[in-house]
Amino acid sequence: MPPTKRLRSVSRTGAPAIAPPDGPVPEDPTFETTMSTAQAYRGQPAKRFVADLAQRIALAGDLAERLETALHEAVANAIIHGNLGLSSPRQDDLDRCVAQEAVIARLLERPDLSRRTVTISARWTASEIELAVQDEGHGYSEPPETPAEQGRGLFIIRTIADHVATGDDGRRLAMRFAR
Amino acid sequence: MFDVSLSENDSVATLSGQLTFSDHGTFRDMARHLVASRSGRLVIELGGLDFIDSAGLGMLLLLREEASAAQRAVALRNAKGQVNRMFAVSRFDTLFVVEP
Numbered sequence: 001m002p003p004t005k006r007l008r009s010v011s012r013t014g015a016p017a018i019a020p021p022d023g024p025v026p027e028d029p030t031f032e033t034t035m036s037t038a039q040a041y042r043g044q045p046a047k048r049f050v051a052d053l054a055q056r057i058a059l060a061g062d063l064a065e066r067l068e069t070a071l072h073e074a075v076a077n078a079i080i081h082g083n084l085g086l087s088s089p090r091q092d093d094l095d096r097c098v099a100q101e102a103v104i105a106r107l108l109e110r111p112d113l114s115r116r117t118v119t120i121s122a123r124w125t126a127s128e129i130e131l132a133v134q135d136e137g138h139g140y141s142e143p144p145e146t147p148a149e150q151g152r153g154l155f156i157i158r159t160i161a162d163h164v165a166t167g168d169d170g171r172r173l174a175m176r177f178a179r
Numbered sequence: 180m181f182d183v184s185l186s187e188n189d190s191v192a193t194l195s196g197q198l199t200f201s202d203h204g205t206f207r208d209m210a211r212h213l214v215a216s217r218s219g220r221l222v223i224e225l226g227g228l229d230f231i232d233s234a235g236l237g238m239l240l241l242l243r244e245e246a247s248a249a250q251r252a253v254a255l256r257n258a259k260g261q262v263n264r265m266f267a268v269s270r271f272d273t274l275f276v277v278e279p
Contacts (some may be wrong), residue, residue, distance in 0.1 A: 041201070047230075065261050072232050076200050094207040094241050097234075101203045151232035154271075159268050 027111060031056060034122040037083040038114040040131050041104070046072035049120050058126055060179070064158045067131060074133040075118060075155035080104065082135030082171060083116040088151050124179070128162075132174040139169035181209045190216040195227035198235035206235075212244045214249050221246050221276065222278075226257035231265050254278055262275070 005178050029054060035045060050068040053059065059067065080086050084107045091097050108114045116136040123130050161175040182193045192213050198206065213221050223239070239255070246253045254276040258266055271277060 062264070065264070068230075069232070069261060069265070072199070072230075076232065076234070080200070091237050091241070094203065094210060094238070094245070097203040097238070097241070098207050101201065152237060156233050156265070156268060 022094035027145070028057070030121060030123040032119060034117050034119040036114060037079055037116045037118060040075055041079050041108060045075055045118070045120060049122070052173040053122050053129075057129070057179075063129075063177060063179070064138050067129070070157045070161050070175050071131055071133070072176075073122065073157050074131070075120065075174065077153055078118045078133050078137075082137035082139075083118065084108070084113055087138055107157070126179050128176050129173055130176045131176070132172060134168065134172045136170060139171040181205065183209060185211050188219045189222045190218050190220070191222045191224055193224040193227065195229075197230045198228060198238065199230070199232045200234035202235070204224065206238045206242075207256070210238075210245060213242075214245050214251065221251050221253045222256055223253065224256050225262055226259060228258070228262050231261070233264045236265060236269050239271075240274070252276060 033045075033049060033052075035043070039045075046068050049071060050059070050064055053067070054064055081088065084104060086100070086103065086107070092102070119131045119134040121134070141178075154164075157175060162178050163176040165174045166172065167174065181195070184191050184193070190208050190213050194209075221242075223242075239253075243253050255266070255271065256278040258277070266277065268270065
């Protein structure tokens with residue numbers, strides 16, 4: 001799949017932005033949406049994005065479900081570990097998890113953090129779809145290697161996507177799926 | 180999101196909608212209520228749950244730990260669609276009693 005040189009369409013609202021399925025198919029088709037961290041946390045961006053994508057291309061079998069599941073995990077990581085800058089917590093009891101959620105709520109009250117964006121993009125060919133999630137956090141210099149460091153979310157992504165790559169010093173995660 | 184009912188044999192919590200990373204507080208309340216109940220097995224009824232993420236899977240694992248500390252077993256019942264496939268990916272059948 002060639003690198004994206006330009007964006008055919010950009011939707012910041014999630015509204016359909018390119019030709020409907022029965023219209024002409026643009027070459028190098030792409031679709032992108034950007035939202036604030038606060039919007040991403042409080043909404044259901046993965047569900048919405050995949051529903052919008054399904055208006056543009058056929059998602060056969062369980063592909064829509066796999067895309068939504070992987071995208072949800074990638075967006076959660078972009079919010080929590082990317083834009084809010086939280087390291088993976090020790091989630092060894094429910095009280096600690098609830099405390100972590102309270103920390104997230106406090107960080108989302110900071111305009112400098114809550115306004116950081118999360119961008120979801122899709123591009124596709126006849127044989128595969130690539131979804132990418134880009135955040136505006138500090139990234140990391142060395143990608144985590146062990147399953148414990150990667151977290152359960154990245155494990156899920158690596159299990160259900162056909163190929164996963166990180167970029168932009170950890171601020172971008174790209175996931176490919178065969179169509 | 181959840182409803183708890185107690186019978187002579189089982190303590191049943193019914194989950195619906197989604198179970199994701201912003202549901203820890205609600206889930207903890209449900210889990211504590213369930214583990215504190217006196218009757219039988221702990222059963223999580225999942226027929227109405229449409230979507231679960233990695234955090235939701237983690238919550239179920241932590242419920243299992245709390246139940247185990249109280250000598251209670253946890254059964255996951257009636258998972259469908261995406262939830263069922265997430266259980267398969269995470270090999271939950273080796274950790275819980277999984278019932279159709």
